[in-house]
Amino acid sequence: MKFKLGLLMLLAASLQVKAQLDNRKFEQRSEVVPADSNSLFLGLNSLGFTKNNEYFNDIADGYTLFGYQLNPYLSYNPAPNFKITAGVYLQKDFGRDDYNEIAPVFSLEYVHGDTKVIFGNLEGSVSHRLIEPLYDFEKVLVDRLENGFQLIVDKDNLFVDGWVNWQNMIYKGDFDQEEITGGLSFDYKVLQTDQLSLSVPLQFLVMHRGGQIDSSPAPLQTYTNTAVGFTLEYVNQQGSFVKSIHTDNYYVNHKDFSTERLQVFEDGSGWYLNAGVKTRAKVDFLASYWRGHEFISIAGGQLYPSVSSTFKSPGTVEEVRELLIFRVTHNLKVTDQIWLTTRFEPFYDLGNGNFEFSHGFYINYSTDFLLLKKRSHR
Numbered sequence: 001m002k003f004k005l006g007l008l009m010l011l012a013a014s015l016q017v018k019a020q021l022d023n024r025k026f027e028q029r030s031e032v033v034p035a036d037s038n039s040l041f042l043g044l045n046s047l048g049f050t051k052n053n054e055y056f057n058d059i060a061d062g063y064t065l066f067g068y069q070l071n072p073y074l075s076y077n078p079a080p081n082f083k084i085t086a087g088v089y090l091q092k093d094f095g096r097d098d099y100n101e102i103a104p105v106f107s108l109e110y111v112h113g114d115t116k117v118i119f120g121n122l123e124g125s126v127s128h129r130l131i132e133p134l135y136d137f138e139k140v141l142v143d144r145l146e147n148g149f150q151l152i153v154d155k156d157n158l159f160v161d162g163w164v165n166w167q168n169m170i171y172k173g174d175f176d177q178e179e180i181t182g183g184l185s186f187d188y189k190v191l192q193t194d195q196l197s198l199s200v201p202l203q204f205l206v207m208h209r210g211g212q213i214d215s216s217p218a219p220l221q222t223y224t225n226t227a228v229g230f231t232l233e234y235v236n237q238q239g240s241f242v243k244s245i246h247t248d249n250y251y252v253n254h255k256d257f258s259t260e261r262l263q264v265f266e267d268g269s270g271w272y273l274n275a276g277v278k279t280r281a282k283v284d285f286l287a288s289y290w291r292g293h294e295f296i297s298i299a300g301g302q303l304y305p306s307v308s309s310t311f312k313s314p315g316t317v318e319e320v321r322e323l324l325i326f327r328v329t330h331n332l333k334v335t336d337q338i339w340l341t342t343r344f345e346p347f348y349d350l351g352n353g354n355f356e357f358s359h360g361f362y363i364n365y366s367t368d369f370l371l372l373k374k375r376s377h378r
Helices: 002-016
Strands: 039-054 064-079 082-093 101-112 115-121 147-154 158-168 178-192 196-210 221-235 242-256 267-279 283-293 320-333 338-349 354-373
Touching: 196 242
Parallel strands: none
Antiparallel strands: 039 064, 039 354, 064 082, 082 101, 101 115, 115 147, 147 158, 158 178, 178 196, 196 221, 221 242, 242 267, 267 283, 283 320, 320 338, 338 354
């Protein structure tokens, strides 16, 4: 009890000092630049990764992810506010003889002011900027591609990302169900000064399995995850070692709207509290506290739900999950196109008294080259 109280006091002290994990180095954004009208580009997105989870609990599996991703593509801007992109996505997991994923990528993008509409391959994965209990960072490494429709609004004081990801299409008589995931990521800055910013985020994720033309006996299933909270950041302009201090805190909810309940819990909730420090040495520190009660995630990190996703203990249930997570991240900028990221993420399971950790190293490289620019005809 004294050790548990001490850890909670440590987290509370950190709160006096954005605090969910900063994954912006892993976002893949596509810009539509008016000056690039009638231009053809060759581009490349690539990621080298290694992530080792030293987990021995009954809720989340321990394993190692080690490999690389390649996404060469061609993009053409037939108009100042329109872009067509086509390419291929390849993923190689080390230790396998072949590529475990080879898939075509294609997208149509239309931009009007601060609003962008995408049809096809989405700016998905961590680019949605969802918190970890709603969206697992590891999906960048194992399930990166999303296809469907997306609308993004990106302003100085507002970020909106609404999307539909069609995961499984069915045809008449198929035994499988159709599967669709959609979501909304909303963040509005209610206060913005040179030193202080206050934001109100709202996040929503829904997953649906069903259909009217399938032969599957499974019932219609619909699940939702919701998170709402606030983010407060103070920027230190004195030029000292500490660049900024920040906190963001969320109330998280799970709800089952299925016609026949297959999950252990019909609804659940959780508190996700974060506090962190960013330094001018590019080393960031983050402390997170999670307390979930009968919470089930649609696509979230495996540590947070009250139900097991493990291979050896799939039936394990913990009504209450209580974790303290500490993260150290170092981002090294080699060039504008190349970033090296190192992470160490130990955590303490307050309910079971276990101390476990994960660590990772990542190389992100993205660039494009102008191949051809057509002259405009007058």
